[in-house]
Structure formats: C-alpha cells, structure tokens
Amino acid sequence: MAHDKSLTISSRTAFFCALTALNVAIISFYVLWSIADSITVNRAEEHGFDPNQLLPHAIPLWFAAHASLLGLLALDVLVFMAWRRPRSQAE
Known part of the structure; x- marks a missing residue:
C-alpha cells in the first residue's frame, strides 16, 4: 500500500496541534487550581485557620x-522519544 506523504504530514500536524491543545x-x-487553592488557604489562615x-x-x-x-509529562x-526515533526503525 502506497503512503500519501501529504496525508502523513497533515496527520502529524493535526496530532501535534491536538497535543499542544491538551x-x-x-x-x-x-495553574488555575493552584491559584484557587492558594487563595483559599490564605483566606482560611486569615480567619484563624477556618x-x-x-x-x-x-x-x-x-x-x-x-x-x-504527571500524565501529560x-x-x-x-x-518526543517516538519522534526522535530513527526513521529506519519505524519501518
């Protein structure tokens, strides 16, 4: 089966766009959780740790x-490891 190079490039582009969005x-x-948690802890300490x-x-x-x-990392x-793998091993 012949591979369509433009399809492969667009698939990789879509994959990396989806990974970036994730x-x-x-x-x-x-970050939002960290900010909210810090604000509530500070507020609790202001009230004698309520x-x-x-x-x-x-x-x-x-x-x-x-x-x-951690899962994202x-x-x-x-x-990254799959991307850096030599193309000769991929085939």
Whole structure:
C-alpha cells in the first residue's frame, strides 16, 4: 500500500496541534487550581485557620491536578522519544 506523504504530514500536524491543545488545557487547569487553592488557604489562615474557607474536595482536586500534570509529562516524553526515533526503525 502506497503512503500519501501529504496525508502523513497533515496527520502529524493535526496530532501535534491536538497535543499542544491538551498541554495548554492541562497546564491551565493546574495553574488555575493552584491559584484557587492558594487563595483559599490564605483566606482560611486569615480567619484563624477556618477549614470552612478551604476548597471543597481539596484532596481529590490536588491528586487530579498533579496526576494530570504527571500524565501529560509522561505523554510528552513518549511522543518526543517516538519522534526522535530513527526513521529506519519505524519501518
């Protein structure tokens, strides 16, 4: 089966655009969560550490933010390793 080079190039472009969008979305989620968590912790400490001032479900949000960031890092490393692999091994 013959490979259409323009299809391959457009597929790679689409893949890297999707990966970039995923990076932006996950990093934005992490940054927004971090800002919100910092604000609520500071607000709780202003009131003599009132736990009612903290984010609801803060621990699952902490795990979700960090796990998504670590998963994204692993995906980026795998994509980079696959991209850097010599083309002779890919065939």
